[in-house]
Amino acid sequence: MKKSIILSFLLLQSYHSFAQQVSSYYGKYDLLPAPASAFQDGLVGFANPATLGMMSAPEGRFYWTTEGGKSMSLNNWALLMGGPGLGFGMYQRNMQGRRITDYSVSLGGGTDAFSIGLAYDWAQGDKDFYDVQRVMKASVIFRPLSQLSVGVTGFRGLESKEQEGAIELGFRPLGSARLTLFGDALFGKGIRLGEKYWSAGAAWQVVPGVHAVGRYFGAESFTFSLILDLGNGSFAAQSHYGENSRHAYNSYMLRSGGFKNNIFQRAVKDIGYVPFNLKGVVDHQKFLFFDDDTHRLYDLLRDIRAAASDPRISIIVINQTEMLIRPEHAWEIREELKAAQARGKRVVVFLETAGMTGYHLASVADKIVMDPQGMLTLPGLVMGRTYLKGTLDKLGLGFDEWRFFTHKTAYEKYSRDQLSEADEEQYSAYLDAWYQLIRNDVSSSRNLSPDEFDAIINEGILFNAKTAVERGLVDKLDRWSNIKEIIKGMNDDRALFKMNRSGLWDNAVLPEQWGEKPQIAIVYGLGECAMETGIRARFLETVFSKLEKNNSVKAVVFRVDSPGGSGMASDVVAEAVKKCALKKPVIVSQGQVAGSGGYWISIYGDKIIAGPNTITGSIGVIGGWIWDKGMTQKLGMTADYVKRGEHADALYGVTLPILGISIP
DSSP states (O other): OHHHHHHHHHHHHHHHHOOOOOOOHHHHTTTOSSOTTTSTTTTTTSSOGGGGGGOOSOEEEEEEEOSTTOTTOOOOEEEEEEETTEEEEEEEEEETTEEEEEEEEEEEEEOSSEEEEEEEEEEEEOGGGOSOOEEEEEEEEEEEETTEEEEEEEEEETTTOOEEEEEEEEEOTTSSTTEEEEEEEEESTTOOTTSSSEEEEEEEEEETTEEEEEEEETTTEEEEEEEEEOEEEEEEEEEEEOGGGOEEEEEEEEEEEEEEOOHHHHTOOSOEEEEEEOOEEEESOOOSSSOTTEEEHHHHHHHHHHHHHOTTEEEEEEEOTTEEOOHHHHHHHHHHHHHHHHTTOEEEEEEEEEOHHHHHHHTTSSEEEEEEEEEEEOOOOOOOOOOOHHHHHHHTEEEEEEEESTTOOTTHHHHOSSOOHHHHHHHHHHHHHHHHHHHHHHHHHHTOOHHHHHHHHHHOSEEEHHHHHHTTSOSEEOOGGGHHHHHHHHTTTOOOEEOOGGGSHHHHBOOOOOSOOOEEEEEEEESSBOSSSBTOHHHHHHHHHHHHHOTTEEEEEEEEEEOOBOHHHHHHHHHHHHHHHTTSOEEEEEEEEEETHHHHTTTTSSEEEEOTTOEEEOOOEEEEEEEESSHHHHHTOOOOOOOSSTTHHHIIIIIHHHHTOOOO
C-alpha cells in the first residue's frame, strides 16, 4: 500500500508540473521494441533507469540501424551496458546529415515489485539540431501483481528547465511472459489524451526464447520485432514503418549477458558434465569470505537437482578427495544422486581414501574411480562411551547423576564404568538400522549379495586399490587429473564439455515473472541448545517473529541439527516456532541429530522429516553434581570462608574450588 501511495504521488506530480517540451522521445528510444518496463529489460537503463533495479545479471548490447531498406548499411548505432544497479549507454544518430551522440549514466535499485532509478543524460553534436544538451531522468517501476507492470519516467532539461514525462503499462493476461499487452504515452502540460504521443502493442512468446513484438504509434507508424534468445546471447531484428505503412529502416541487436530461457539449447542434449569437488567439510553453513573448503549441504542438493534437470548434462562427477561428511548428509546427497540417475544422468565418483560413510555415498555411482595408491577402510560400525568414573574416584571426586527416564543416559559416563542396559538397547537399535541401510544400499548399487557385503566387512578392514577392484568395490584405478579422459571413455570416446555449477539451467536462467516471488525461508538451528551460542535461542526467537509477520514468506523450513542443552533455550525457540506455525506452515527437517532440546524445538512444526541416519528423540531431563570426595585432602587443599545464607558453603566449599572458581 505504501508503494502504491508513493507511485500515485509521483504520477500526480508529474502530470501537474511537467511543462510541454515534447522532444523526439520515440525517436531517441526508437530501438525499444516495447516500453522499457513492460518487456524484458528495455535498453539496460538507457530509457528507464528503474529497470536496473530489477535486472539479475550484467549484460551488454550493440544496436545498429540501416539506411532505409538497405539491409547491409550502417546508419545509427548504440552501445549499452549495465546490470543490477548501474548502467551506461551511448547512441550515435544521424540527423539530417549531422551526427548527434546521446550519453546516459544511470542508477537503479529496488525489489522485484518496486524499483526506482535516476539517470544523467547529455549529448554531443550540433546544438542547432538538438535542443536539450543535459537532462536529468527519474523513474519508478511498480509490479504489484504477476500480471501488471507500471512504469513512470520524468525528464527535466538542465539548461532549458523544460519537463515532460512518460507512463508505461504492461499487462500479462495469462500471468506469464507468454503474452504481454503494453502501452505508453507522454504526458505533461499541453498534451491532451488522444494526441499522437502514445503507442500500444503486444509481445508474444512463440516458444521459449522466441518473441514476436508488434507496436503501433499514435503518429500512424508501427514496428515489428523478432527476438531470438540463445542462452547467454540474443539477436533481434526490428522493422520500422512510417506514415502510410511505408518501410523506413531496420534496426538490429546483439546481446551478451545473463542466461535466458530458450528452446534451442533445451534441444541440445548430453554434451557436458559437471564436477563437484568436495574437498573440505560438508556442512549446513559457511562463512561468506575465505571459507572455500566448506560446502553447504543445501547448495550441493540444489545443484545436483539442477544438473539432473539440465538436458545438456550427461554425467555428474563427484570428487570425494579429503571430504569430511556426516552419515545423514551423505545419505541425503546419495538420494539426490539416485534421483538424477532416475532421470538418465550417469554418476562418476572419484576416491583417494574412504571409510564407511564415504564409501556408502560413493557406492551410488555408475563408475567408481580410485587413485592407484588409494585405500578403503571398512571396519563396520561401533558406538559406545568412554567412562570416567574410575578416573574421578582416583582423583577423589564424586558424581551424583540426576535424571528422569531410563534412556536419558548422557551422564552415565561419569557415574558408571560400563554400558547400561538402556544404552546397550538404544545403541544396538541404532547400529542395526544404520548397518542395514549401508548394507542394502551398497549391495544393491554394487551388485553384491548381503552375505558378500558381510564378508567384506568381517574378513578385512583395509583394502588397497588393487584389492578394492578385485572385490568389486571400485571399477577403475586412475588419477583425478585424468578425469576428462575417463569421461571420454564412458561416452564412446567423445569428449564432453565441462560446465560449472553456476551455469546449470535452473541456476543460471533469468527470471521472467513479474512482481514479488513467493518465498520459502530456511532457518537453521545448529549446535547445542543455548541462549547465545549453538542455536542462539534469542536470535532464533527474533528470526521466527519476523518471519511470522512477513507476508512475502509463505512457508518456513526449520533445519535442526542439535543434541540438546539448555531447557530455557529450547523452550524459547519452541514457543517462537509455535507462534510462527499459527500463521504459516513450518516444516522441520532434522539432520544428523535432533535429540533432547533438539527435538523440543522441533515439536511445533506442522511436519517433522528425518532421515534414516537421524538420531532423534531422547526426551528427558538430566543433571549432575561433582563433589569433593577426598580430593582436597589428597592434594593438601584447604578452604576457609565466611558466608551469608545457611547453604552458601554447599556451593563454595565443595564445587567451586574444584572448578577453580572464586567469589569475591
